[in-house]
Amino acid sequence: MLATRRKFLFIVGFLALPALIYVVYVISPYVQAFQIAFTDWHGASQTQNFVGFANFEALFADSTFWHAIGHNAILLVLGPLIVLGLGMFFAFLLTSGGRKGGVGGSKVYRVIIFLPQVLSLVIVAVLFQSVLKTDTGGMINGPLIGLGAQPIGFLTSPDLALWSVLGVLVWQQVGFYVVLFSAAMGNVPLEIYESARLDGANRIQMFFRITLPLLWDTVQTAWVYMGIAAFDVFAIVWVLTVDQGGPDGSTQVLSTEIYRNAFVYSKFGYASAMGVVLFFVILIFAGVVFGLTRRERVEL
Amino acid sequence: MNLDRRTFIRGSALAGLLAVPVVGGCATGGGGGGNTAVTGKVTPDNPLGMAVDTPVKVYIFDGGYGSEYARSVHKPMLEGKHKGAKVDIQVTKEINKVLQPQFAGGTPPDVVDNDGDNKMDEGSLSGDGQLTDLTRLLDAPAWDVPGKKVGDLLDPSAKEFGTYNGKLVEVLYTLNSYGIWYSQKLFRERGWQVPKTWDEFVKLCQTIKGSGMAAYTYAGKYPQYQMEPMLTMAIKTGGLEVMKNIDNLEDGAWKAEPIKQAAAAWQEIGAxxxxxxxxxxxxTESQTKQNNGQVAMLPCGSWIENEQKKSIPPGFDYGVLPVPSLTGSDKLPQTAIHSIPIGGFLVPAKAKNPGGGLEYLRAMLSKEGATRYSAMTASMTVVKDAIPEKQSPGLASTVQMHTAAGENAFSWRFEYWYKQLFDAVKSATNELMAGRMTPDAFCDQVQQKADQLKKDPSVKKYHR
Incomplete structure (x- = not known):
């Protein structure tokens, strides 16, 4: 009893300061955002007027807001699916794709795949501006134009722009999940695979019957992480896309609209209302993910 | 207390969830607090009551004009005139992000150069009573022209555009003129004539294209660059009424025939x-391509020469032409231009040394301060007749265009008053130029946004 208590105090002692910083700099702004959402604050005055639910009413009648939500939804569904799928696939290849462990050169691949994660999002967006350019300077369109084909308007066509954003997001994110899944796979005892192999299981069976179930917790967490990344995408959209969310609003997402309303239109109250909605949407999303993916846990 | 790894990972996932950025992180500052103003004695030498022992804190926007002019022209001028005075120059590229918390906390500096994409919204600031009325500055004696007041030296547009809610709250310093830019050297060498009418412009485009060079471009990523000549053309065709109706959010303002005609004309260029x-x-890419000789013409403001100074090839010789006249019966002459003072300098109402802030602006608005700024930045200022003797080709061409325009220099306000509407026009402009939207659809879509805005009670309305 005493030992447990001592351990408890020991842990609390370490956590108190970070928790305090967290409360002051993360939690309290949240609470404040809730308060600002009910005011008409313009961002500079020291007082604000309470306006009730006016911001929320205007928000739900705003077609831009619904467009943004729709774009977020697309990223939210496809982003995790593609990233986690690819991440799992690469991680499997790197850890147990070959005869003995990973495929040939897996150490090199590991570095290459993880590299984008080291770059800041803004740098990634700037890089992809050049990659996706529509003139001869574009990495993809340059050769295409050289071959006499029409350039593809990755960022300039409203039908393609959101997919380009998704592509960049996947490229940037996948490395992290490869490492995450590789580490988790490394924790699976080799004996289990050996006995499965003796029982005549092939690689696909081993993946779905052994690896995936044992990794389920990690997948769950990864899903939430990736979902949050898909909700954010601010830096990529703001730096990469034409007209910061264009063309013609085709890549607007909630985070860019929050920024625009607060810092361009000086509608801090309205922007905070958006933030509050975003908060609840993410909360619901996390609940749904944890609820949907709940399974019997396999303890090792 | 068994903290296993998985619980920990899950815990950190939730932490990550809570860390999604939400606006409002900064405090709204509560009630009073902040600066207490210090003032000096008003004397003929110190007409605005600057507190000489308190440093004058100035925030300069580090954009196309840099900040060197503040350090090497205006600061020494002020410190030279008032023994013991100190000017503290701070520089930022993000005016809003840096200054919004200072305003909200009641500790703003004495002068803010409110400029750039991330500037603060003057309408909101003045509506909240955060800005000093600058009438006192205009009535003060001019710095270096005996017998004149500061206000006597200013271009009338400075007063008009710096006024919000009936109060002059901002000194817009740089007088910017828009037009279509080209290389005088290139035009000379190829024997191309500067077009005055739209027909001549289209023919010239044809000639240029035939010579194997692209005729025209604009910054597609920032379509306001193309919105500018298109609206200018519509206003030249239909007269100032077109512009006033837009600014006043009149019903059907965007469906006016001249706007449709201008949209159709530019769509042809786009195609x-x-x-x-x-x-x-x-x-920057579009301007660099022009410097490299890949494209002949592009629309821009007169800051271009200064902005490009590092990549202009020797002898490029920037020249600027007014947006050509679309019809033979245009309401405004061919020389009419879109011209507007930009780069607003303001004094916060809660400044610590408000007299010092005003005195700094008085130094800026002197003949000496303006002429030296003009020479450093290749730009005109709102101070009349303060043009350096030695002018770069772009500045000389701008001065010529501005002089020729005379009374016919105009500017719209909606871009600054109604940012949402501005954004709507921007994105519709790209759709129009790419041929994805007809001129009619362009007018309809923008009109719809204007109507929506007009009905929105949370948006402050202005009238001219």
């Missing part, structure tokens, strides 16, 4: 003479 890849490039 036939636009440089390949225009839709995705930034302003």
């Amino acid at each position: 036939k003479y636009l440089m390949e890849g225009t839709a995705g490039i930034s302003h």
